Amino acid sequence: MYDIVVIGAGIVGGMIARRLSKFDLKLCILEKENDVGMGASRANSAIVHAGFDAKEDSYKAKLNVRGSELMEEVTKELGVKYIRNESLVVAFAHERESILALYARGLKNGVRGLRILEHDELHALEPNLNEDIDCALLASTGAIVCPFELCLAAVGNAMDNGAELKCNFEVVDIQKQDDTYTITAADGRQVQTRYLINSAGLYSDKIADMTGDGGFTVHARRGEYMILDRAYSDLTSRSIFHTPTKMGKGILVTPSVHGNILLGPTSVDIDDKEDLSTTPEGIANIFDKTSDNMKDIPFNQVITSFCGLRAVGDTGDFIIREREGVVTLGGIESPGLSASPAIAEYVEELLLRAGLEASVKPNYNPFRTSPRTFGEMSAEEKNAVIARDPRYGHIVCRCEQITEGEIVAAIHQNPGARDIDGVKRRTRSGMGRCQGGFCSTVVLDILARELKLSPIDITKFGRGSRILNRKTKGDDGHDIH
């Protein structure tokens, strides 16, 4: 019997679990995938928005502005990279009015550090903008993070503080008796809890129907991206938006914290909540729209493309409420990542108001060391680590220079990597220009060895995503144990 169960290990569930893990309570996170952060939190623009965009007094506005204030501290505690790179919303001359409106709304929302830039100053700052871009809104509190690193770190920190994580736990039924919720997974496993948090992203409407707090729908809105080779990172250091439309903040050009430029996202409503495909139209649209803002984007230097799904609710705002011990979080689309620390803060408040009794653990530790520190060490420090564990002297991923030691650590940390993509997200192994061409076979071997599984059982991202199929003829496969 748990005190609190969180359904959905995205950034929202992760931040909430972390926040609540300071209490002396039994806490469990349920996730349907093989790893955490596999939903919207994996594939998004990675921007900590300043908060000028959402309608005043909405949850989106309030929690974004508060989240943006909290984010720097949270990322520091979690050992996750945070770069305050500033956001720029650019406009052609005829769009000037909307820039001014955005500025006014930002002021109402309480965003600090906003400024209008006129043509010359703007172009001096961003020489790669198209000449006919006339003015821009500069938000100096705009920042970028690595969203899946943040999600991993949040869940990992919660686990370091005692929270449990159950993956491949797809919630299909929830029953309430007296004060207890019984939650059943697709594979029959059951857990019981007093309080329940529904942070199931795209499926928060389905979970809400199970908890009896439904009545809203969430649909998927596709966002496709392309990533440029790191050699072209000098295109811009700021996140460049065009003036927003009702479908979202438009297609942007933004650096990632790892130094690649990200182009996207598109914005198309779709019916299928599992459809992560990219489309030729989407790719063409990205080429088109980014070329409106910037000149000379090296489209032939795209190293990969991907797709994320926004969980769009039917109220226009985040749905956040507590009823009978259930906290429902619906329609947490953008700026959900930015707002996530503030959402967690607010959910804690809702639970305490609902009667949750808890005291803070004396040994609660808000800090987590980044598993990726090896690359940033000095030569002496590296040598000390290699002397202790020679696996840190063995480079596995050539492009990103990731060592076997880091990969093994990623498998054994909280939450441990269980598949190839999990190793990739934790270590960046396979994210470079060869996109895993060299290292994926070695990573597969290491996973099999460390998890004591056959190479055939190792997947790309859980479920049926197996990589190998059978042994070759007359070979029993090489024995790696």
Added chain:
Amino acid sequence: MISIDLVIVGGGSAGMSAAVAAYDAGLRSILLLERGNALGGILLQCVHNGFGLHRFKEELTGPEYAYRYETQVLERNIPFKLNTTVLDISPDRVITAINSEDGLFTIRAGAIILAMGCRERAKGALNIAGTRPAGIFSAGTAQKYINIDGYMPGNEVVILGSGDIGLIMARRMTLEGAHVKAVCELMPYSGGLARNIQQCLNDFDIPLMLSHTVVEIHGRERVTGVTIAHVDEKRRPIPETRQYIACDTLLLSCGLIPENELTCGAGIPLDRVTNGAIVDQNRQTEIPGIFACGNVLHVHDLVDYVSEEAEIAGRAAAAFVQGNAAASDREIALRTDGKIRYTVPQRITAADAVSVYFRVADVYRNVQITVRDGDRVIYEKKKAKVTPGEMETVRLSADHLRTLDGNCLEFSLVLIDAQEEEQS
């Protein structure tokens, strides 16, 4: 920091040949650095035969060819370090490397030979629409799973790109009981060797679909199929020709690209066509004392030519260290006409005989390879057919080079039919 006369980065066929040649030229302070756990490089996973036809007049497998050179390295007691990755090379020839035994360490090198080989072009660069499930491999990755690890990555296969590794893997997977349904090639011709098309596809009735590409990948967890389409002259897919092929595996064999991250880090200028360093006839880069050879310099079709080139670099590096490098007495730039895409070397600095290697941009029949010094033709050779998949050579003699009027040689391909038409 230790000092070594010659450090060779990469222990594949180029690195080994260069080491042996430098040793035989009298150099003793040599160190070969290899990131893999054995000498041999990419040859080790090429278990098919066809290596060494020119060098040894034999059809060896990749590992056999590698073994011949490994033996020569061992016989000479040339020092090497395995499982060692070079992380950085500075313009003044300081090498930073890492391994489990020595940790992170630096070496001051009298000369350096770059022999890091090449890698396959990444699949993502291809911008194929659809999903990204398991079951998409570069041909080389599949080759490693099958030939080194002993596991099959799939049963129903479509291959995109008809580069040699893709062709070889079509045959290899067929022999392992897989069904290779098609090899799609974007271009109207294959980028692979003619003999591989015959022996790996035709002999197994595997269709080669020229001017075709994969436009969409299907499947959520594992690949369930691909949609292919015919492309027009501008290589744009023609929607009406879309065709679905059920498969569980998509192999990508879309060409190789020299691995020059370290080269760029050292500030060595690259040739935009080869993606390898710009070199002279000794395979010396624009930074004196740093040489390059093998697939890191330009992608070769046959390993025999890699060994040949590496020996040139090995001897030249030895001469550089020993201080008896021939003084350069001229500076001749080699230029190409576009039909010939590039030459290696790109420049010549002495009047010794030199073999110039190059590739052509398209399939051409009845051509004359012509080398001009200003208006004067100093060399010509007729060929019935040239293709991008095969490397060509021109051997210029010392006489050719001694009597040049200008400081530039123009390499061009003259289409004989067109020429005759013009004249008539």
